[in-house]
Amino acid sequence: MRALLVIDMLKDFVYEEGALPVHSARKIIEPINRKIAEFRSRGEPVFFICDAHDKEDEEFEVWGEHAVEGTWGAEVIDELDRREEDVVIKKKRFSAFYGTNLEEELRKRGVDEVVLTGVLTNICVLHTAADAAMRGFRVVVPRDCVAAIDENAERWALMHMAEVLGAEIV
Numbered sequence: 001m002r003a004l005l006v007i008d009m010l011k012d013f014v015y016e017e018g019a020l021p022v023h024s025a026r027k028i029i030e031p032i033n034r035k036i037a038e039f040r041s042r043g044e045p046v047f048f049i050c051d052a053h054d055k056e057d058e059e060f061e062v063w064g065e066h067a068v069e070g071t072w073g074a075e076v077i078d079e080l081d082r083r084e085e086d087v088v089i090k091k092k093r094f095s096a097f098y099g100t101n102l103e104e105e106l107r108k109r110g111v112d113e114v115v116l117t118g119v120l121t122n123i124c125v126l127h128t129a130a131d132a133a134m135r136g137f138r139v140v141v142p143r144d145c146v147a148a149i150d151e152n153a154e155r156w157a158l159m160h161m162a163e164v165l166g167a168e169i170v
């Protein structure tokens, strides 16, 4: 069983007026919606992984304040086809597995392969890919469904995911 993980496609990261906009994230919205439709049509689960920080999170020392739980910026963008039956996982760190029940939610659905989409390729996607690989999940990253701020960092992250973590970049 596969699961689709839509990582941090939140207003603070995608919209220009957000706290930490990734300008190239706009172009991955439609490809992610196509993936969501594909997974739904096969009865495979869709997970929304959402940064949800406390008001004075230590991560803000590096990145500035963003995605504070309960604020506008921490909401999933309106353009994505999110539904009631989807699983929402709130996280406070880069990895979607750290301090969350993601692994349990995947295992109880019989998931053995995660397809990672969203932002940023070299931060939350990368760290989630690493933690998924450490736990024995197959990892697939569709190139047209991830985005980052820095192109070189993104290129390195994709290479690292492929060569070191054994992820399939498609």
Ligand code: ZN
Pocket: 051, 053, 059, 066, 067, 092, 093
């Ligand atoms: Zn964050």
